Amino acid sequence: IITIEHVAKVYEVGAEEVHALRDVSLKIDKNEYVAIMGPSGSGKSTLMNILGCLDTPTRGLYNFKGHNVSEMNDNELAKIRNKEIGFVFQTFNLLPRSDALHNVELPLIYAGVPASERKERAILALENVGLADRMHHKPNELSGGQRQRVAVARALVTRPSIILADEPTGNLDTKTGEDIMSLFNDIYQQGNTIILVTHEEYIAEHAERIIRIRDGLIERDENVIKR
Amino acid sequence: IITIEHVAKVYEVGAEEVHALRDVSLKIDKNEYVAIMGPSGSGKSTLMNILGCLDTPTRGLYNFKGHNVSEMNDNELAKIRNKEIGFVFQTFNLLPRSDALHNVELPLIYAGVPASERKERAILALENVGLADRMHHKPNELSGGQRQRVAVARALVTRPSIILADEPTGNLDTKTGEDIMSLFNDIYQQGNTIILVTHEEYIAEHAERIIRIRDGLIERDENVIKR
Numbered sequence A, B: 001i002i003t004i005e006h007v008a009k010v011y012e013v014g015a016e017e018v019h020a021l022r023d024v025s026l027k028i029d030k031n032e033y034v035a036i037m038g039p040s041g042s043g044k045s046t047l048m049n050i051l052g053c054l055d056t057p058t059r060g061l062y063n064f065k066g067h068n069v070s071e072m073n074d075n076e077l078a079k080i081r082n083k084e085i086g087f088v089f090q091t092f093n094l095l096p097r098s099d100a101l102h103n104v105e106l107p108l109i110y111a112g113v114p115a116s117e118r119k120e121r122a123i124l125a126l127e128n129v130g131l132a133d134r135m136h137h138k139p140n141e142l143s144g145g146q147r148q149r150v151a152v153a154r155a156l157v158t159r160p161s162i163i164l165a166d167e168p169t170g171n172l173d174t175k176t177g178e179d180i181m182s183l184f185n186d187i188y189q190q191g192n193t194i195i196l197v198t199h200e201e202y203i204a205e206h207a208e209r210i211i212r213i214r215d216g217l218i219e220r221d222e223n224v225i226k227r
């Protein structure tokens, strides 16, 4: 369902060119569970933003479910993101002036879900990440790990078929992190696709395939035997 | 040098009271290396903010180097923070419109350090976290782990005698995280005090004392044999 060919991403900072991705090609099928690992600054979030249709490559092709993403306009991209993809950002990106409940309702509002069903689903999503008792807190009234979990709940509330999670457990203790991984596992068992960036081997072990990135290139791409 | 007695912190959210810290007492001596661990939402950052003179407790006493912190005004608190303490925030708190170099220079500006020395020291601090080649990037032009490292560099640039680091390696791969830990180790060997919050046992193992927090209370406070 996802095919990227010879994708590159170059940023310009003043007179300097930063090659965040140099030449990346990969294919991901429906119902795969992929972990992406690599050093800080190696290009993981840049790759995730391209896969999640949040950014376009400088060079190369991105084919999403048969459509050439690079030929799409902003409206079509936004529609794909809302309907098909749930994205957990490395820096959460919550609306600061809305409480946790409203932040989680937001994707359902875009999807046109009626208000009563919306509220119910958002509450359930927050229960699933252990935050039912924090739903009226704004982001600055939440701990770091609580904000991260609100970001996870928001990504899952539309029940998307593809989850892109950029370091979803970075701010969580091991036990809470395992609760989130077990949520992802359920979603995967239901036939969906999971692509997650992680720095931690024990999180990557939940996946069936590990892609290692270094300096804007794929260094290794291997299937792992799941225990 | 740090003594807190029966400290509590209560937040009000609408009609609700959140007891982030319930009754916390502890003493930390000069040149100790303390790790604070505990579940997401248990009160670690709240405790760090009080220790770092960024916030005042609802109840209880905080004695910092013989001074009663709860009796200080904002100016005196700011002075202590700038002169004595280096704080690495869980959410980095970088100035979005300034580049990495300027962000790291900021504490030196408050400290009245002359411009040429300031720039030199800020560049060195960035070199120490492996970011000399990113000094002119703004925070949104940096990866998550790079922003975290800028936050570390900024905390260390005034050469404070007390480092408070709230999950300083949460966004870093193991290798880069170890580089940061080895920086902290040098600072500790030079006679300074380190208090760090972490979710990872292998990071906590660098410390000589581990304090475990649960639900706003200290559950365990033990010295560990350093290997």
Ligand SMILES: Nc1ncnc2c1ncn2[C@@H]1O[C@H](COP(=O)(O)OP(=O)(O)OP(=O)(O)O)[C@@H](O)[C@H]1O
Pocket: A134, A137, A140, A141, A142, A143, A144, A145, A146, A171, A172, A173, B011, B012, B013, B018, B019, B020, B038, B039, B040, B041, B042, B043, B044, B045, B046, B047, B090
């Ligand atoms: N400004 C605030 N208003 C209301 N509640 C708050 C506020 N700040 C924190 N809290 C609550 O206080 C509790 C402790 O928060 P704290 O940030 O200290 O947790 P933490 O241990 O650092 O968690 P994490 O590991 O997730 O970073 C949390 O349950 C949080 O929801």
Ligand SMILES: Nc1ncnc2c1ncn2[C@@H]1O[C@H](COP(=O)(O)OP(=O)(O)OP(=O)(O)O)[C@@H](O)[C@H]1O
Pocket: A011, A012, A013, A018, A019, A020, A038, A039, A040, A041, A042, A043, A044, A045, A046, A047, A090, B134, B137, B140, B141, B142, B143, B144, B145, B146, B171, B172, B173
């Ligand atoms: N908007 C931008 N402008 C310029 N350079 C950028 C920009 N965004 C990212 N970069 C650079 O591109 C490289 C890759 O960034 P990316 O965020 O993809 O790294 P990452 O692998 O996610 O790192 P981390 O593990 O630290 O989150 C980094 O060196 C970063 O400095």
Ligand SMILES: [Mg+2]
Pocket: A044, A045, A046, A090, A166, B143, B144, B145
């Ligand atoms: Mg990243």
Ligand SMILES: [Mg+2]
Pocket: A143, A144, A145, B044, B045, B046, B090, B166
């Ligand atoms: Mg915290």
